[in-house]
Amino acid sequence: MRKKQLISAIFFVLSGFFAQAVEGGPKDEEKTGDLKSEIKAYIRHHLEDTHDFSIGSYTTDEGMKKYIGFSLPVILWDGELVSFSSAKLKHGKSVHRVGSKYYKLYHGKIYRTDAEGTITYDADKKVTNDKPLDLSMTKSVVTMLFTAALMFFLFRSLANSYKTNGSIAAGVGRFFEPIVIYIRDDIAIPNIGKKHYRRYMSYLLTIFFFVWFLNILGLSPLGINVTGNIAVTFGLALLTFLITNLTANKNYWAHIFWMPGVPILMKIVLAPIELLGVVIKPFSLLIRLYANIQAGHIVLMSLIGLMFIFNNWLGSSLSFVLAFAISIIEVLVALLQAYIFTMLSALYFGFAVEEHEEAH
């Protein structure tokens, strides 16, 4: 058994290595000058949210760039609601006309242009074209909806299995049940307390599995980067912020504005610091998740990009092994970040509902 695993592992490493060897042929030599900027563009493109779901692209013999994937709907608010398929924009190569207005995709953003699709710049190389409010179903939105549906399906079936199966989890629920119990017994109860933890359990479970699933999906070859998007983590942290402050009791607010048990001068000094802390706590949540996932993706993409820069068997196999090792670490980080987000949210909820019998 052990031997078999070893052989298959070696096979996988070698097949990856040979696949790379075929990729980086001598025909790449002529464009080494812009290879680095091409790799940079690929990494940047991967980190961005896009208007279509493509897992790759290739250039045909006629020099046409083909994308493997499908288009997603574009929804714009530009005085009126405008919607069309992102296939009409042809990855920025053509201008789409709606009524009397023209739209063009430029570096991942949709701008209103004239019929030729002219993009104008100001002195700082910033685009001066009008930008309609973009409410599109982008790749991130679709992935989040998919994750939400997946979680609904998985956890409904877990809940139903308790009813039908005599309080014993069935199927995939057997995998998730210990994790749910762990979040209850080791995250919620120690941090929030036995009296109040039930109110927060649904949120903590949702946030843990949502972040975990999205992190894992980000590591899949689909090339999605949802939790590495600062707007998404901002939304998640905003929820924690709102729940903390809207469910807080009077002790929480007393500790912010009029810290009990310290001299009056100290109370005045502490109030603005504590007030700032209310915002900084969820802010650190949002930066931590965003930065960890973003940094992981950048490191992984750079290591894969190194294969094309080295362009020989030694460098390529070295960066393949490194990329493989980093991928495994990233699987751990995906779980760890979900855990820390949940853990710190529970800690903040704990502060909000803490009850002080004795003065201190």
Added chain:
Amino acid sequence: MEIPAIVGAGLVVIGVGMGIGRIGGSAMEAIARQPEAYGKIQTAMLIAAALIEGIGFAALFAV
């Protein structure tokens, strides 16, 4: 003479590395002393490490 921002970021990363290293080392010592408190020590270690790590990322993104 102006010091480039990347030098500052490097210094921050050295500091963060030392900090997380100390946390990990101390946690291991604590676990060796009291193996029964393994779970609690690990949780506290992860939280402290995560808080320091945030500073490191802030420095890297500031460059």
